[in-house]
Amino acid sequence: MLRGLDISDMLIIDRLELAFQPGLNVLTGETGAGKSILLDSLGFVLGWRGRADLVRQGADHGEVTAWFDLPEGHPAHGVLEEAGLPGGDELILRRINTADGRKTAWVNDRRCSGEVLRALSETLLELHGQHDDRGLLNPRGHRAILDEFAGLETQKSKVRKTWSTMGKARKTLAAAEDAMQAIRDEEEFLRHAVAELGALAPLPGEEADLDTKRRMMQGAERIREDIVRAYQTLGQDGAEASMGNAIRWLDGVADKAEGHLEAPIGALNRAMVELDEAMEGIVACIDTLSFNPADLEDTEERLFAIRAMARKHDVQADDLAALTDTLTKKLAALDAGDADLADLRIALQDAEASYAQAADALTAMRQKQGAKLDKAVTSELAPLKMERAVFTTEVTAETPGPDGQDAVAFCVATNPGAPSGPLNKIASGGELSRFLLALKVCLAGGQAGLTMIFDEIDRGVGGATADAVGRRLAALAEDGQVLVVTHSPQVAALGAHHWRVEKSVAKGMTTSRVVPLDQDERVDEIARMLAGDTITDEARGAAKALLG
Secondary structure: OEEEEEEEEEOOEEEEEEEOOOEEEEEEOOOOOOHHHHHHHHHHHOOOOOOOOOEOOOOOEEEEEEEEEOOOOOOHHHHHHHHOOOOOOEEEEEEEEEOOOOEEEEEOOEEEOHHHHHHHHHHHEEEEEOOOOOOOOOHHHHHHHHHHHHOOHHHHHHHHHHHHHHHHHHHHHHHHHHHHHHHHHOHHHHHHHHHHHHHHOOOOOHHHHHHHHHHHHHHHHHHHHHHHHHHHHHOOOOHHHHHHHHHHHHHHHHHHOOOOOHHHHHHHHHHHHHHHHHHHHHHHHHHHOOOOHHHHHHHHHHHHHHHHHHHHHOOOHHHHHHHHHHHHHHHHHHHHHHHHHHHHHHHHHHHHHHHHHHHHHHHHHHHHHHHHHHHHHHHHHOOOOOOOOEEEEEEEEEEEEOOEEEEEEEEEEOOOOOOOEEHHHOOOHHHHHHHHHHHHHHHOOOOOOOEEEEEOOOOOOOHHHHHHHHHHHHHHOOOOEEEEEOOOHHHHHOOOEEEEEEEEEEOOEEEEEEEEOOHHHHHHHHHHHHHOOOOOHHHHHHHHHHHO
16 A cells, blocks of 8 residues: 655655555646646656656756555565565655666665566556556456456466476477487488497407507517527526526535525525516516417507597597497487387377367356456446446457467447447547446455556546546545546545645746645635636535535
8 A cells, every 4th residue: 555655856846745545545636737747756666667857957866755555465575575675564665867867766775676666566556547558458468357357367377387388398399309300310320330330349448458569569579589588598597597506505515604604595595586586577478479470460450440430430549439339329219219209299299288178278267257257347337327338358369378378358339239349449538437447346356455546537527427436436445545636526525535736836936736635625626626716605515515
């Protein structure tokens, strides 16, 4: 609920502070007094896009502050939480517009964007008027209005879920078909490459092992002769025999050397052990260097084959095994692809059927609830002196989407036999106002905490019809808050709270102010609305009669 509005240096307002109340709040005044400026200023602090030249001439900047009561559970709390802004039971919006057009906004003293203000405004306030493009006159919003009236959120949620599932199934199938086509485009290459790689069967690290083995075999003949000569030098006809003789000679005289030969004999024995190990290693090397010349040819042939295959596929030789695995899997996917695609097509058909079922059910509910809305609006038109008018909710097919497959439009016929037309294109402003009010009364349920502003919605009507409009507005305000800008004395008289907008000129400067009216002042204001500039006793009497 809007509790207050503080305006500084906006157009012809230098400073203005208003405190609004629950119920029906009425603003009256002569044409041009500044009533529209109040709405422009309120729209500015709520982030609405409007006129740019709002700053009062000569001022550095204009500023508007609005504050609202936020009961527990109000949808604005969710907007604040999502935006990371502080909450509470009071919401204070402040926005500044500099003379050069720069705008800055705060929510509860925290900087925010215009988008956040606009998101909050959707939960706080509705503006309705003859040229309103934000509310009921916008055909693009009629489907959402019908859904809200009918309480179809559960059905819409099911449609959105099936739409999402269907979209995912389509993307999955499309991706699989693209991948399958890409594999089919290289099928001939895949089959040849997998066969070739399978025949070669390269192993990780094999190229390095083959290269080492090849180099060793190439150098074997050159070094094997020296290794054999070394073995012979150390063997039984060489060092081994000499060391054995030395040990026997020393052992034979050791007992006569008074222990001086024990260390040398021990060292020679250890040397014999080391010599044996060295000779075993040499024998092993000689065996390794002994090979069939055909082995070198085979090694070189496989080494060159692996290197050629790596160059052909532009990979490292050690990556050939992984490439073989990858290409084999692609080929297996191609062979199994038709079956997989068939399964994905079935999944898509199931998803489409689920969406169609949910969308058809939603269409049926919209048609059924549209008839109920038509009946409710028609019952509201009679007290507004339009008992012969016809209101129709048309539900027609449109391109399916996440919210269903229906287009919704509110159409009206003002007289029996007259053609039905879109709500926003009927000729009479007065008739339009009453259609709009009747529709709003029917939709008021479930919108607790929402302030509704009607800007001259009673334009074009008078007498008993204006009185009927006022009474519907008063009824609409019973459990909430309604602000009405009006030129109708019948409507003004039904307000619970009344302000007069006045314009004055002082020292060549035009300013506008808003004055709260007591009971006597209300009589004079309504008498002015009835009689014009000259207020007569008869006008005052008529005003008192209207005020009851």
